[in-house]
Amino acid sequence: MTPTESVTFYDQHPFDWAPADDSTEMKSVVSPLLAEFINKLDENSLVLDIGCGPGRVLGFLARRRIRCIGLDRSRVSLGLAIQRYSRPGVVGDNLHLPFLEGAADAIISDGVIHHTEDPFAAFTENFRILKPGGQMYLAVYKPSGRxxxxxxxxxxxxxxxxxxxxxxxxxxxxxxxxxxxxxxxxxxxxxxxxxxxxxxxxxxxTPRVAFLPRQLVEEWCAQRQGRILQYDENRGQNVHSFIVAKEPAEEQIRLNKMDAKNLAEEVRRNA
Ligand SMILES: C[S@@+](CC[C@H](N)C(=O)[O-])C[C@H]1O[C@@H](n2cnc3c(N)ncnc32)[C@H](O)[C@@H]1O
Structure with missing residues (x-):
């Protein structure tokens, strides 16, 4: 499956089912952990919703007057989001995000990376653009359930x-x-x-789906110096969700030094 085919898929079938002005239903389709994550955000935070689709979550952020930008590979989906919620948006690929390192205070990735060609690369890109100390809400398909x-x-x-x-x-x-x-x-x-x-x-x-166990996401976090703050199995649902913090800069330097020390010791042992 090439990226172009996947774009065509969500252009033809945007993830769009609830009327944009039906706030009761909108609320009911945002998971409790995501609602909690959004409610804790500072109004001045810059939130990037990566794979925003037609803006289900952007609408929720917009109602809380939080600064947010949507990104999606599907031009049609993004167009719907911008038209409905008047928030800025970018057509782009989760695997090559057009944002600077540390640009976002918070990232939302709700049901997206498991549709990409490389979920770990998508996760890593999200982490790259998150500022040290920032947090990411991540929801992915779980391997259990029906x-x-x-x-x-x-x-x-x-x-x-x-x-x-x-x-x-x-x-x-x-x-x-x-x-x-x-x-x-x-x-x-x-x-x-x-x-x-x-x-x-x-x-x-949908042409591409990956089922990602909790342990795998934990390993990714460890590799990218992320710390899981909260986990919700979402019993009875298809996705499980995580709130992951990117370690603050000092902690990253400490961890990098530890990595370098461990590496040096391993090299010495193998010499
Ligand atoms: C199931 S929808 C979720 C939309 C939105 N996050 C929500 O929860 O309402 C998945 C979205 O991911 C987008 N997507 C898939 N692969 C992508 C990629 N590589 N880069 C950016 N967006 C991508 C699709 O275009 C689609 O809009």
Missing amino acids: YPALYRFPGGFIRWALNHSWARPLVTLLFQVPYFLVHFVRSKGKRTWPGARNLFYDYFV
């Missing part, structure tokens, strides 16, 4: 069928219609067909 199996099947069949014009009506009839009805009932009539279709595509058709 979603990994559902993405394989029926997801595998759905992706196959959508590539064959004669089989597409089967997807609509067998999967999309029931999916819409369930969501329509659960949302008490709020879910529209286009909204449910976008969710359906994000769930079953």
